[in-house]
Amino acid sequence: MDPITSYLGIACLLFVIGGIGICLRRNAIVLFMCVEMMLNAVNLAFVAFSKIHGNLDGQIAVFFVMVIAAAESAIGLAIILSVFRSVASIETTDAAELKW
Amino acid sequence: MEDIRLALVVLIPLIGAVVSYALGRAAPKVAGMFATAAVGASFAVVISLWRALEGGQTFSFTLSSWMSFADIRLPLEIYFDKLSAVMCLVVTGVGSLIHLYSIGYMAEDESRPRFFSYLNLFIAAMLILVLGKSLPVIFIGWEGVGLCSYLLIGFWYTNPEFASAGRKAFVMNRIGDLGFLVAMAILYHACGTLDITVLSRPEVLARIPSEMGFVAGIALFLAATGKSAQLPLFTWLPDAMAGPTPVSALIHAATMVTAGIYLMARMFGVIELDPMVPAIILWTAFATSAIAAIIAISQNDIKKVLAYSTVSQLGFMFLAVGVGAYSVALFHVVTHAFFKACLFMSAGSVIHGCHHEQDMRRMGGLAKAMPLTCLSYGAATLAIAGIAPFAGYFSKHAILESLAHAHNPYLLAYGGLIGVGATAIAICTAFYMTRSFILTFLGSYRGEGHPHEAPMVMTAPVMVLAVLSVTGGLVLNHGFFTYLQGPLPPVAEHAGGGILGYILGSVPGALGIAAAYVLLVIAPAAKEQVRKVLWLGEKLSAGKFFVDELLGVFVIAPTRTLSGVVSRVLDQSVSIGTGNAIGSISRAIGELTCRVTTGQVSTYVLWMFASAALLLYCFLPVR
16 A cells, blocks of 8 residues: 555544544543544645645645644633533533523 | 705704704703704805896705616705795795794703704705605605604603694605605606606606596695695694694694695696696685684684694695696795794794693783784784785785686686685684684783793794784785796786775785674674574584594594404414414424434534535545
8 A cells, every 4th residue: 555545544544533532422621632633633634635746735734724723722621611610510411401 | 057055955954953962962952052053054055045046047966876776866866946945945944933932932841952853853854855856855855844743743742642643643644645656656657757857847747648647646636635734634733733832833834734835836747737636626725725714713722723724724825726826825835934933933922921821711811911922923813814915915815816817627617616715714714813812812811820921032033923924925925926937837917906906905804803803802792693693613613524533434444444354354364374374383393303402512523424424425526
């Protein structure tokens, strides 16, 4: 297998693991980590594609994703903190009021 | 010719309305002065424009493009010719006097800023009405004055009776407005334009099919009957006396109610398309004028007398309209604005001086307590009675004379009858006005407390109007008709001159005055006998000819029944049924679909992944 294609395989694997993690886990911090994992899987794919096509656009996109991930973690942690303050738990099943 | 001053005429009172309210919130005393200054400034601009108007020249100004789509172009354009000049001078001139008077009349009212703001807004709307270059622009003013009238009649809205008088005026005016809209639709359909300068050209009017011409003329007249209080829509005007007296003077005597006559004069080409229309106008005007004059005789509220008198005088103006003597009608509009505003404002001073008493049976002998007011009321009474050389004499005489020259195929021999009837109405007018003067100012005081003369700020404008009521006719008589010959058709030059003519012409008025004086002062015993002889007339007069009741039976009751049926059949079964069905269906769907939202993050994420996968499957180009 082409070494670069294998990077794509790993990216795909990481993405799926992250997705499954979000579906199955209840702990908000873990969910958060899963999201990060998915974002980084995409980053990896970006770099791989950048290498394949021989231009730098993909690598630039990675920087954007990183910035967004940083912003997202800042906001996300704040949300988790305030959820914890109101329901005294970070299990997502405990904060399930917002529905019909 | 474009002229920016024209925009100022309208904008100054409009700005005044906003600023006087804003200023008044901080300092209520300033509101009145500011509003008066705004109208005064507008008056000054109108004068400068009027002086600049030479020959057949006109000014116009485009405020904005308003509407423009496809091939319809409707600019917000105003237009100033000799006809608008006359109306503008009356509106701003009499308007500023009444504003000045209101400072004194409303001095103790807490919501003065609101009052002056409405009053200024009214002036602005009225100016748009008389300056509009196309019917839709006129319609803005038309609706604007209706709104201000409603707001000002119900100014003391905490009294439910006053508030409902405002509503009545508004609703009755809406019926007339329907006519305006119909006329606009017909004229636009037939002529392709609503510009009044174009619509006055015979070749454009010739495009209107004859049966449509009749409908358009009648529709326009319906609009005028609403605004100018003619049969069958006149009952709102007497009720409108619920508003403060300056409002009655400004809106319900001098300006707004003459809008109908202005409209008739502006659109005379359309009115005259079918000779049936002037005939209908003539008969309606005659009936209105007669009925209102008879009702006025038995009224005891001083403002009600003046209100019915206004209806009657408006009928007189429509008589002139009906025989095509539009400039004569306009002449009466001007003199009527002088003497009726003077009468209303004097009545306001009386009401103010008698501690808000309006019933003439509890007045009397006020000549001593309020000499200035008595003098102006007396002068205006002589003017409205048509005694030479007071203002009303000239305009009334011109109307009577134009009736004699009437030629309309539908009138046949009845033209002369209307002339005789109108003379009888003139006698009636003199009678009830003298009656109100005697009850208010002569004899001895029958009320409580001590009446006092109004302050200077009120008597001064009244005196100015009194002087105008005395001299206005004499000054304007020469040249008024020739002045308006550009925008309006010429009228037959009337003889009327000479001392002998004056004396003969004053006979009807003098008769009425003498009759009132004899019955009320010299021989009150004879009054009962007259009453017995004229019992039917008295019943009708006291019952106000049962117009309200007739309208109730023939218009309001059927409408109520119809709306009841519509409410039960259409609304409750059809509309509500359909609505409920749609509602319960969507509710059921909602009940089902809301199960999707579980509140669990993992479920949502699963949905998200599933939908993303589906979208990718559908839209990703697979090689």
